[in-house]
Amino acid sequence: MPKRRDIVAIILIVLPWTLLITVWHQSAITPLLSTRKDDRRDGRSNSQNAFALKDSCSLQNRDIVEVVRTEYVYSRPPPWSDVLPSIHVITPTYSRPVQKAELTRLANTLLHVPNLHWILVEDSQRTTTSVVRLLQETGLNYTHLNVETPRNYKVRGDTRDPRIPRGTIQRNLALRWLRETFSINSSQSGIVYFADDDNTYSLELFDEMRSTKKVSVWPVAFVGGLRYESPKVNKLGKVYGWKTVFDPRRPFAIDMAGFAVNLRLILSKPQAYFKLRGVKGGYQESSLLKELVTLSDLEPKAANCTKVGKQGTLHVLRPPESLEIFGCHDNLFLKSINCRLTANSLRFELI
Amino acid sequence: MATRMKLKLKTVFVLYFMVSLMGLIYALMQLGQRCDCTEHNMPKDRTISRLRGELHRFQEQLRKSEATKQPQKQPAKPTIFVITPTYARLVQKAELTRLSQTFLNVPQLHWIVVEDSPHKTPLVTDLLVKSGLTHTHLHMPTAKDRKLQEGDPSWLKPRGVEQRNEGLRWLREDRRAQPGGDNQQGVVYFADDDNTYSLQIFEEMRSTERVSVWPVGLVGGMKYERPVVEGGKVVRFHTGWRPSRPFPMDMAGFAVSLKLILANQEACFDGDAPMGFLESSLLQGLVTMDELEPKADNCSKVLVWHTRTEKPKMKREEALQAQGLGSDRAVEV
Numbered sequence: 001m002p003k004r005r006d007i008v009a010i011i012l013i014v015l016p017w018t019l020l021i022t023v024w025h026q027s028a029i030t031p032l033l034s035t036r037k038d039d040r041r042d043g044r045s046n047s048q049n050a051f052a053l054k055d056s057c058s059l060q061n062r063d064i065v066e067v068v069r070t071e072y073v074y075s076r077p078p079p080w081s082d083v084l085p086s087i088h089v090i091t092p093t094y095s096r097p098v099q100k101a102e103l104t105r106l107a108n109t110l111l112h113v114p115n116l117h118w119i120l121v122e123d124s125q126r127t128t129t130s131v132v133r134l135l136q137e138t139g140l141n142y143t144h145l146n147v148e149t150p151r152n153y154k155v156r157g158d159t160r161d162p163r164i165p166r167g168t169i170q171r172n173l174a175l176r177w178l179r180e181t182f183s184i185n186s187s188q189s190g191i192v193y194f195a196d197d198d199n200t201y202s203l204e205l206f207d208e209m210r211s212t213k214k215v216s217v218w219p220v221a222f223v224g225g226l227r228y229e230s231p232k233v234n235k236l237g238k239v240y241g242w243k244t245v246f247d248p249r250r251p252f253a254i255d256m257a258g259f260a261v262n263l264r265l266i267l268s269k270p271q272a273y274f275k276l277r278g279v280k281g282g283y284q285e286s287s288l289l290k291e292l293v294t295l296s297d298l299e300p301k302a303a304n305c306t307k308v309g310k311q312g313t314l315h316v317l318r319p320p321e322s323l324e325i326f327g328c329h330d331n332l333f334l335k336s337i338n339c340r341l342t343a344n345s346l347r348f349e350l351i
Numbered sequence: 352m353a354t355r356m357k358l359k360l361k362t363v364f365v366l367y368f369m370v371s372l373m374g375l376i377y378a379l380m381q382l383g384q385r386c387d388c389t390e391h392n393m394p395k396d397r398t399i400s401r402l403r404g405e406l407h408r409f410q411e412q413l414r415k416s417e418a419t420k421q422p423q424k425q426p427a428k429p430t431i432f433v434i435t436p437t438y439a440r441l442v443q444k445a446e447l448t449r450l451s452q453t454f455l456n457v458p459q460l461h462w463i464v465v466e467d468s469p470h471k472t473p474l475v476t477d478l479l480v481k482s483g484l485t486h487t488h489l490h491m492p493t494a495k496d497r498k499l500q501e502g503d504p505s506w507l508k509p510r511g512v513e514q515r516n517e518g519l520r521w522l523r524e525d526r527r528a529q530p531g532g533d534n535q536q537g538v539v540y541f542a543d544d545d546n547t548y549s550l551q552i553f554e555e556m557r558s559t560e561r562v563s564v565w566p567v568g569l570v571g572g573m574k575y576e577r578p579v580v581e582g583g584k585v586v587r588f589h590t591g592w593r594p595s596r597p598f599p600m601d602m603a604g605f606a607v608s609l610k611l612i613l614a615n616q617e618a619c620f621d622g623d624a625p626m627g628f629l630e631s632s633l634l635q636g637l638v639t640m641d642e643l644e645p646k647a648d649n650c651s652k653v654l655v656w657h658t659r660t661e662k663p664k665m666k667r668e669e670a671l672q673a674q675g676l677g678s679d680r681a682v683e684v
């Protein structure tokens with residue numbers, strides 16, 4: 001009799017454990033199963049929605065590959081989406097011979113980016129008609145602002161003097177416009193990016209920056225005398241330093257076009273602007289970013305900052321002699337203009 | 352002894368049972384928790400389904416517009432064949448990227464990229480595939496004695512001659528195999544990879560019958576160079592340098608109709624021509640000045656600029672490389 005009782009006891013002990021183990025086993029497997037099912041579903045729908053791309057290999061025995069696209073939507077710019085966050089691209093610009101060429105080229109790039117809002121800020125007393133016409137012809141969604149840099153801040157002769165911050169007043173005006181136009185309570189999501197008019201941007205860059213929660217960063221090519229500068233990212237995906245040669249001890253050793261900020265962050269910190277006075281060369285970006293975010297909050301993009309998607313290029317007229325001609329012309333122009341300090345620029349001096 | 356043992360066994364048994372029961376309850380709680388996780392993913396799923404809905408809508412729109420366009424599709428737009436010579440240097444990827452972004456806005460464009468290289472480079476191959484453009488990738492190396500060396504001024508030797516001629520040769524061969532023979536519609540344009548093109552210039556050149564011309568900005572040391580038009584015909588050229596040339600204009604200032612290229616199988620660029628005569632060496636055999644078609648509002652608008660890109664300063668890179676700490680070569684720039 002005790003033997004039977006023992007057996008019953010043993011069974012009653014073992015049964016719950018086996019139940020437990022089987023339930024545990026199942027709960028460990030079912031999440032995996034559900035994700036695999038999702039992938040399969042996604043894969044099928046992707047192939048349905050993908051545009052047809054036919055590869056017609058060479059006609060003769062030559063290794064020339066000709067690719068013909070059978071479907072392409074030529075709607076420029078792309079229709080506005082209700083789901084994608086908008087990207088506000090702030091571009092300061094100033095009048096010089098290559099200005100129209102640069103803006104044309106930049107516009108040709110921006111025409112491919114959905115939900116883009118181009119904020120163009122001219123360094124001039126009033127908006128110039130050629131820029132107005134250019135903006136209207138592109139069909140882009142834009143805002144055209146202008147503010148003139150006061151004479152004592154303007155570049156004198158040497159365009160590469162790093163002590164004079166170029167475009168600062170214009171970028172600050174754009175930030176102010178954003179803060180006046182968008183309220184922090186609105187549900188509109190947006191990303192703010194500072195794009196100079198003489199750089200090259202890949203289209204993947206705009207896709208990467210759309211998921212910015214606070215501030216995202218990526219490598220930039222041909223800046224700081226290197227092939228590329230980039231943030232140093234550790235295995236946990238956090239930024240811990242900067243791979244630059246020019247003063248890597250800056251709080252944010254990054255180029256103006258190497259980061260993007262979430263609009264909500266801009267709106268929530270209304271005192272954050274680029275510093276005008278007392279800014280050492282290369283510290284412009286830090287003057288804004290240190291008021292917005294800390295190093296650990298940065299989000300590295302472009303495959304943990306291993307891919308280069310934006311290059312800085314400068315433009316020179318040919319042949320070299322013509323630079324002098326246009327240089328003198330510009331200086332004459334500056335001297336003859338009565339550079340009055342406007343109310344706007346005074347306000348930015350105080351910031 | 353027996354009762355104590357029984358008691359001990361009973362307590363052990365009860366304890367075990369309680370533990371097992373608690374474990375079961377915990378497992379059931381786990382199941383409950385998974386339900387919460389799926390709720391957490393709902394906003395993401397909602398976004399995905401909304402995006403899918405939008406994509407579906409746009410595709411419907413596209414299908415509708417294509418359907419309405421079908422009956423009007425008979426006069427097909429002539430294809431613009433753009434021949435771009437390119438060579439490997441630091442800014443090559445940036446230039447080609449920018450150029451591809453411009454071309455992506457132009458319908459019916461076929462990009463012929465000819466590399467100055469003994470074989471195709473993966474950088475250009477990947478760029479072309481990713482761009483989504485209709486393209487042809489060729490390569491033709493320049494002979495060593497005709498190549499510019501480091502430190503040579505850019506005007507010392509003509510550039511891109513062999514590559515443009517290779518582009519023309521491929522085009523002629525490819526078109527011979529197409530139906531329609533020599534009556535094919537098309538325009539050939541020589542676009543260098545460092546210039547800036549507005550989108551209007553491509554629409555202007557599409558109607559080229561023989562050779563069309565227009566102003567080019569920021570070239571030849573001038574704000575612009577252009578043909579001077581009187582009575583709808585080109586009478587002379589406004590240029591700052593050697594206006595006595597037969598066709599004193601830049602490579603980006605003219606386009607040739609495909610018919611003319613196919614009708615003159617021998618016409619190509621002459622690498623031995625004196626400096627600045629490269630364009631004339633091709634056009635002389637094709638057309639006379641009064642046959643030129645002025646575009647861009649009788650050559651009064653600048654729609655293309657001869658920009659050049661400054662070589663990036665690599666001082667620090669070179670210094671680092673001397674120490675063996677140069678930028679990672681695996682990262683394509």
